[in-house]
Amino acid sequence: MKITKYALAAAALSLTFFSSCSDDAVGPYGGIEIPNSYAFSRNGMSSVDYGGQTARLKMLNEMGEKFTIAATNGNLLDAGELTNMYSNTNNAFSSAELNNSGKNIKSKTASSADYFSSFLGGGSSTEKAAVQAMFENQFILGAEASQGNPASAGVAGSYLDGSKMRLFAANGLEPQQILLKGMMGAMMMDQISNQYLSTLKLDGGSNVIENTNKVLSADGNFTTMEHYWDEAYGYVYGADNATTNSKKFWSSYIDQVNADSDFNTVSNDVDLAFRAGRAAIVANDYSGRNQQIARIQEKLALVAAVRAVYYLQEGKGKLVEDNGAKAFHALSEGYGFIMSLRYTRQPGTDNPYFSKTEVDAMLASLISGENGLWDIDTLSPKLDAISSQIAAKFGFTVAQAATVN
Amino acid sequence: MKNLLLLVAFVSVLTACSSSDHNTSTSGDSFNRTALLTHWADNIIIPAFSNYDVHLAVLQSEVENFNANPSQENLLTVRNSWIAAYKAYQQVMLFNIGKAADLNFKEAADTYPTDAIGIEANIANGNYNLELLSQYSKQGFPALDYMLNGLSESDSGIITKYSSDANADAYKLYLTSLINALKSKNAAIVSDWSGIYRSTFITSNGTAVSSSTNKMVNLFVKNFEKDIRSGKVGIPAGIFSNGTLFPEKIEGYYKKDISKDLLNTAVQAQQDFFNGKYFANSQVGPSLKSYLDDVKAVRNGLNLSAIINNQFETIYTTNATLNSNLSQQILSNNTKMLEAYDAMQQNVVYFKLDMMQALNITIDYVDGDGD
Numbered sequence: 001m002k003i004t005k006y007a008l009a010a011a012a013l014s015l016t017f018f019s020s021c022s023d024d025a026v027g028p029y030g031g032i033e034i035p036n037s038y039a040f041s042r043n044g045m046s047s048v049d050y051g052g053q054t055a056r057l058k059m060l061n062e063m064g065e066k067f068t069i070a071a072t073n074g075n076l077l078d079a080g081e082l083t084n085m086y087s088n089t090n091n092a093f094s095s096a097e098l099n100n101s102g103k104n105i106k107s108k109t110a111s112s113a114d115y116f117s118s119f120l121g122g123g124s125s126t127e128k129a130a131v132q133a134m135f136e137n138q139f140i141l142g143a144e145a146s147q148g149n150p151a152s153a154g155v156a157g158s159y160l161d162g163s164k165m166r167l168f169a170a171n172g173l174e175p176q177q178i179l180l181k182g183m184m185g186a187m188m189m190d191q192i193s194n195q196y197l198s199t200l201k202l203d204g205g206s207n208v209i210e211n212t213n214k215v216l217s218a219d220g221n222f223t224t225m226e227h228y229w230d231e232a233y234g235y236v237y238g239a240d241n242a243t244t245n246s247k248k249f250w251s252s253y254i255d256q257v258n259a260d261s262d263f264n265t266v267s268n269d270v271d272l273a274f275r276a277g278r279a280a281i282v283a284n285d286y287s288g289r290n291q292q293i294a295r296i297q298e299k300l301a302l303v304a305a306v307r308a309v310y311y312l313q314e315g316k317g318k319l320v321e322d323n324g325a326k327a328f329h330a331l332s333e334g335y336g337f338i339m340s341l342r343y344t345r346q347p348g349t350d351n352p353y354f355s356k357t358e359v360d361a362m363l364a365s366l367i368s369g370e371n372g373l374w375d376i377d378t379l380s381p382k383l384d385a386i387s388s389q390i391a392a393k394f395g396f397t398v399a400q401a402a403t404v405n
Numbered sequence: 406m407k408n409l410l411l412l413v414a415f416v417s418v419l420t421a422c423s424s425s426d427h428n429t430s431t432s433g434d435s436f437n438r439t440a441l442l443t444h445w446a447d448n449i450i451i452p453a454f455s456n457y458d459v460h461l462a463v464l465q466s467e468v469e470n471f472n473a474n475p476s477q478e479n480l481l482t483v484r485n486s487w488i489a490a491y492k493a494y495q496q497v498m499l500f501n502i503g504k505a506a507d508l509n510f511k512e513a514a515d516t517y518p519t520d521a522i523g524i525e526a527n528i529a530n531g532n533y534n535l536e537l538l539s540q541y542s543k544q545g546f547p548a549l550d551y552m553l554n555g556l557s558e559s560d561s562g563i564i565t566k567y568s569s570d571a572n573a574d575a576y577k578l579y580l581t582s583l584i585n586a587l588k589s590k591n592a593a594i595v596s597d598w599s600g601i602y603r604s605t606f607i608t609s610n611g612t613a614v615s616s617s618t619n620k621m622v623n624l625f626v627k628n629f630e631k632d633i634r635s636g637k638v639g640i641p642a643g644i645f646s647n648g649t650l651f652p653e654k655i656e657g658y659y660k661k662d663i664s665k666d667l668l669n670t671a672v673q674a675q676q677d678f679f680n681g682k683y684f685a686n687s688q689v690g691p692s693l694k695s696y697l698d699d700v701k702a703v704r705n706g707l708n709l710s711a712i713i714n715n716q717f718e719t720i721y722t723t724n725a726t727l728n729s730n731l732s733q734q735i736l737s738n739n740t741k742m743l744e745a746y747d748a749m750q751q752n753v754v755y756f757k758l759d760m761m762q763a764l765n766i767t768i769d770y771v772d773g774d775g776d
Contacts, residue, residue, distance in 0.1 A: 087647050087648075104647065106647050106648070107647050117750070117754075118754050118758065119750065119751055119754060124743075124747045125644060125743045125746050125747045125750065126740055126744055126747060129648065129739075129740070129743055132647075132648060133648075200758070205768075205771055
């Protein structure tokens with residue numbers, strides 16, 4: 001907890017300053033009603049802006065599609081092109097909108113202020129560089145898998161999964177899923193929980209006094225604090241399309257977890273917390289804001305955990321087909337969601353729910369067999385052990401997560 | 406004092422609502438800032454500038470000798486004087502306040518990578534004014550590096566430039582101009598400190614943003630973060646360029662083997678200042694360390710000053726694993742550079758988050774990192 005003089009002054013002025021720290025019911029803030037959707041305005045114009053996040057989610061989506069297209073058409077995947085897309089160089093995207101956005105996803109990979117500048121949560125620049133290199137290696141692994149060979153134990157190649165063609169590395173992991181699910185952690189989760197919802201970041205510089213006095217940023221119709229909050233929101237919902245009702249990345253997975261009656265409040269929990277926190281910022285209620293931060297950090301981590309267990313168990317049930325290959329897509333998704341646990345934030349602490357060391361051990365266990373996932377005879381107990389370890393930490397059962405009912 | 410108790414009360418209430426475990430707790434500030442500033446001026450800053458001045462004078466005379474007789478022996482001598490002066494510069498770069506700041510002395514002395522093409526153009530057309538902002542990348546120690554180590558692959562080739570080359574006189578003149586520019590800027594700084602500025606500096610003993618203590622603390626943090634951590638290690642190691650490496654952006658690029666030495670010299674100067682060590686000997690006076698101890702700055706139950714000094718030791722240990730030529734280190738194993746960066750970054754965190762808060766000093770510079 002870092003408190004600037006300004007934050008103290010603002011907090012002292014805030015009527016709710018001495019309110020209890022328990023989870024109060026969410027109510028209107030200082031006369032500010034919580035809107036039914038994430039819509040906030042000032043002077044008759046929207047004050048919400050998360051265009052940079054939308055651009056980055058679109059970039060990642062387009063990169064994922066490259067794998068699908070190469071697999072489906074039996075074409076070579078171009079690793080160099082993906083490397084360019086990752087750092088947004090050489091106009092690698094299909095649209096000028098993305099090429100000229102000035103944004104790239106590499107610089108937001110394992111790059112949050114709290115974990116990778118302030119080194120909370122065990123982070124470091126060496127970790128950041130290693131994570132970025134790991135993602136870039138997926139492009140090479142994907143390219144190797146696209147050479148036209150059928151995937152088999154220890155051999156990278158393609159596999160027809162029902163009607164879908166997939167690319168597997170030699171160890172059975174699917175580079176596309178490592179990229180997509182891994183970046184949901186290393187970029188989105190990290191930026192949300194450890195950057196834009198970090199009190200160090202939100203209250204940094206003169207953000208508190210500026211927000212309290214509604215001094216707008218030079219960049220738009222918002223205070224810096226409001227904008228940071230929007231940026232966190234954008235990493236969850238920024239690629240959603242209301243017209244087609246299509247949802248991407250965390251927004252989609254929150255709903256998929258919510259479809260399970262064991263977790264059927266999580267969609268509303270996250271969405272409401274974002275709206276309530278934004279309203280609290282408008283109303284200068286910083287302790288109210290911090291309660292919503294805790295909710296979001298907790299619920300997003302829960303979604304990652306539930307989904308990780310769900311996919312490990314789904315994979316376990318498919319190991320008997322096609323020498324196990326039928327299970328590898330689910331297991332790769334599970335692997336990616338486990339990766340994302342390293343970037344979670346336990347509310348009120350400086351740390352993730354699972355440390356980097358713990359997460360690395362789970363990941364290593366998954367592919368510890370000879371030829372990785374292909375070693376299907378030893379896989380089930382590992383899947384169960386990891387599932388139990390994750391479920392226990394979050395207080396649900398493996399059975400609750402395994403079946404969506 | 407009443408205000409302070411109120412602050413403490415607010416802190417504890419806020420803390421109750423957040424349970425972060427990196428709180429820096431402090432109590433009371435009755436620290437004698439006048440004594441602190443006096444010690445800084447008389448026993449650290451002024452002696453450091455005087456020492457730098459002596460080294461510049463030696464370099465000046467060695468340049469004269471070399472120009473009069475561009476021999477191999479004189480080249481080696483002038484190079485050694487350049488290294489000694491460059492190290493003396495690392496010990497004053499922190500004191501970018503008063504006349505030094507007015508004259509942009511840091512930018513003129515150590516902008517790197519230097520603009521070799523621009524230097525050659527200056528020499529060729531003979532029409533240059535080193536006082537202009539646009540000329541900072543064509544002067545100072547990095548320009549001297551090029552002039553003494555980079556004009557040719559071989560020493561004999563370098564000596565040729567100053568002897569039989571058609572432009573030899575212009576090369577000699579440029580070398581003289583470079584050392585003269587450094588010398589005249591520092592002469593103005595030394596003279597200001599020995600004149601009115603010393604008392605101006607010490608008299609500004611309050612707690613305002615513009616007070617000497619607040620400015621020096623900001624310079625201390627900024628110098629370590631921007632000029633040492635980022636400039637000497639982070640930027641060449643690709644920290645700020647999405648992993649694109651810049652081995653050519655190290656300090657002392659043409660000499661090749663002094664970049665680590667310059668880095669360690671700068672870090673040591675930073676630590677010595679933190680501990681209030683006299684420039685000339687191992688005595689200590691009032692300091693950021695004693696100030697932090699005075700306000701009982703603690704992090705996770707340990708004295709913040711001890712944590713910071715321990716981290717300095719970690720930095721030296723990490724730096725010891727580096728190649729003396731950081732360019733070479735970047736090309737052979739950049740992870741070691743990242744580790745060196747991280748060791749320094751950890752102290753940036755202690756300085757910016759813990760020390761500044763403990764001393765109730767606001768950061769007066771910002772890092773832009775929004776989108």
